[in-house]
Amino acid sequence: xxxxxxxxxxxxxxxxxxxxxxxxxxxxxxxxxxxxxxxxxxxxxxxxxxxxxxxxxxxxxxxxxxxxxxxxxxxxxxxxxxxxxxxxxxxxxxxxxxxxxxxxxxxxxxxxxxxxxxxxxxxxxxxxxxxxxxxxxxxxxxxxxxxxxxxxxxxxxxxxxxxxxxxxxxxxxxxxxxxxxxxxxxxxxxxxxxxxxxxxxxxxxxxxxxxxxxxxxxxxxxxxxxxxxxxxxxxxxxxxxxxxxxxxxxxxxxxxxxxxxxxxxxxxxxxxxxxxxxxxxxxxxxxxxxxxxxxxxxxxxxxxxxxxxxxxxxxxxxxxxxxxxxxxxxxxxxxxxxxxxxxxxxxxxxxxxxxxxxx
Numbered sequence: 001x002x003x004x005x006x007x008x009x010x011x012x013x014x015x016x017x018x019x020x021x022x023x024x025x026x027x028x029x030x031x032x033x034x035x036x037x038x039x040x041x042x043x044x045x046x047x048x049x050x051x052x053x054x055x056x057x058x059x060x061x062x063x064x065x066x067x068x069x070x071x072x073x074x075x076x077x078x079x080x081x082x083x084x085x086x087x088x089x090x091x092x093x094x095x096x097x098x099x100x101x102x103x104x105x106x107x108x109x110x111x112x113x114x115x116x117x118x119x120x121x122x123x124x125x126x127x128x129x130x131x132x133x134x135x136x137x138x139x140x141x142x143x144x145x146x147x148x149x150x151x152x153x154x155x156x157x158x159x160x161x162x163x164x165x166x167x168x169x170x171x172x173x174x175x176x177x178x179x180x181x182x183x184x185x186x187x188x189x190x191x192x193x194x195x196x197x198x199x200x201x202x203x204x205x206x207x208x209x210x211x212x213x214x215x216x217x218x219x220x221x222x223x224x225x226x227x228x229x230x231x232x233x234x235x236x237x238x239x240x241x242x243x244x245x246x247x248x249x250x251x252x253x254x255x256x257x258x259x260x261x262x263x264x265x266x267x268x269x270x271x272x273x274x275x276x277x278x279x280x281x282x283x284x285x286x287x288x289x290x291x292x293x294x295x296x297x298x299x300x301x302x303x304x305x306x307x308x309x310x311x312x313x314x315x316x317x318x319x320x321x322x323x324x325x326x327x328x329x330x331x332x333x334x335x336x337x338x339x340x341x342x343x344x345x346x347x348x349x350x351x352x353x354x355x356x357x358x359x
Contacts, residue, residue, distance in 0.1 A: 012203050013195065016232050024093045024296045025188035028280040037092060038280075040080060042099035049076040050100070054112040064108075064115050065124065065133045065357035072116030081120045084291065088121075088167060089326060093293035094184055094280075100287035102173055108359050114171040114289065114317055115357060121291065122321035125165045125347030129216045134357035135318035137170065160185055160273040160298040161242040164336060165320030165346035168299065169291045172284040176306050176314035183300040184292060185279040187239035191230065193272045194265075201265035205229040208332070209266075210256050211242060212249040216348050218338060224249045225335040226256070229269065233330040238295045240336065243270060273298060284316070295327060322346045 019025075031037060042050075053072045057064075060071060074081070084095045097117075102110045111134060118124055124133035160183070170182075194202035208226040217223050231238045243266060249255045258266075272278060279300075284290060292299050306313045324343040337345040 012206060013199050016195075016237075018195065019192050020188040020237060022188065023091050024186060024293075025192060026092055026186050026280075027189060027278060028185065029277045031092070031280045038087075038094050039096045039098060040084075042097060046077045046080070047099070047101065049074055050113050050116070053116055054109055057112055057116060058109075063357060064111055064359070065131075067112070067115045067119050067124075069119045072112075072119055074116075074120065077117075078120060081117065085121055085323065088291060088293045089323065093186070093297040095291050096282070096284075097289040097291075098285065098287065100171075100289065102171075102287045107173070110171065110173060111317055111357065111359055114169070114319065117289065118169055118319040118321055121169075122167060122323035123343065125320040125322055125345075127164075127318065127320050128348055132358055133319070134359070135320075136358070137316040137318050138314055158301045159243045159270065160279075160300045161244075162240055162294045162298055163320060164348060165294060166323045166326050167291055167293055167319075167321040169289060169319035169321060170284065171317040172286050172288045172290075173315040173317065174286055174312060175283070178305040179302050180283070180314055181281050181302040182284050182290060183279050183281050183302065185273045185298050185300075187230075187241075187296050187298055188237055189278060190269060190272050191237055193278075194268065198265075198268055201261065201268050202230075204259075204262045204265035205269065206231070207262070208256075209246055209258070209262065210249040210252070211240070212245040212252065214245060214248070221335065222254070224252050224255050227332050227335060229266075231330045231332065234328045236295070236327045238327070238329060238333075239298065240333070241269070241298060273300075295329075320347055 053074050056073060057067060057071050062071065087093070087095050100110070100113065105113075115124065115134060126133060127135045191202065194205075206228050208228055210224045210226055213221070213223050213225065215223075227240045229239060229241050231240070246258075246266065250258065322343055322345050326342050328342065329337070329340045329345070331340070333340050337347070339345050
């Protein structure tokens with residue numbers, strides 16, 4: 001890691017912390033050595049508790065997209081989920097639940113458990129204009145060069161990014177033949193590095209930057225958002241980032257052009273995120289559930305080689321959640337969320353959206 005260099009703070013940065021020291025400002029090289037901080041292995045009684053709750057819900061004959069905490073009654077595992085919620089909001093910002101025996105479940109049963117757990121953490125949000133609260137992360141052959149395609153529907157490397165919700169959850173059903181590593185990095189640690197090494201570039205990331213909506217445009221809004229990568233609001237540093245969508249926004253009429261200094265700042269942000277000492281990497285196994293806090297963490301996935309047999313191909317389920325007791329978001333996030341009401345924000349909602357869970 002590059003040695004810190006002394007710089008005089010710019011007027012903007014002089015008003016911000018010289019360094020963020022909370023537990024969410026972690027280094028991947030440290031977390032990699034302390035899995036007890038982020039990994040929980042399910043016990044047999046916990047699995048039974050989850051299965052009992054799923055069986056109860058399935059007797060109700062409801063769409064999984066409408067599942068609530070009361071519909072998914074837990075007697076044991078709710079204690080851990082309370083701890084996980086605290087870890088997300090007040091701790092390191094990431095938690096992995098390991099050991100759900102998905103190979104013995106139908107896809108509907110696995111999705112019921114996943115969405116039931118999500119209902120104990122927060123409220124599910126729509127992930128697209130169709131109102132899907134349950135996303136399917138797999139390679140469907142989407143064109144990587146199509147500006148309206150979604151990168152998660154390809155086998156290509158993503159880039160470190162945030163999603164349009166407070167919390168993103170993943171459940172691994174099947175692994176790829178090779179690759180597909182999950183990568184996580186602390187936005188606060190990136191801030192600390194840039195504050196130390198290149199404050200003049202860091203300041204550029206507090207300015208509004210156009211990000212492509214990729215064709216999913218709420219009524220009355222532009223086809224792009226103008227939100228800074230970093231916002232300091234009510235004592236919190238909040239990140240909003242998707243480099244591929246920043247780049248593709250430049251094709252749009254009226255999108256403010258990126259200055260050479262802004263491009264340098266974005267490039268440096270990416271370089272730091274991709275430093276192996278900065279990020280945490282893991283191979284999600286079938287039955288693993290990963291929950292990540294979008295406001296101070298970024299996530300990524302390496303490219304992968306899938307199985308020839310369609311029945312064996314990499315497949316993850318995804319949830320976007322809004323969580324009670326969360327931080328306030330700056331008003332500019334209304335462009336992204338519509339509402340920034342704590343516990344009722346996030347997702348992609350356009351005219352006619354109806355929440356449901358495609359299985």
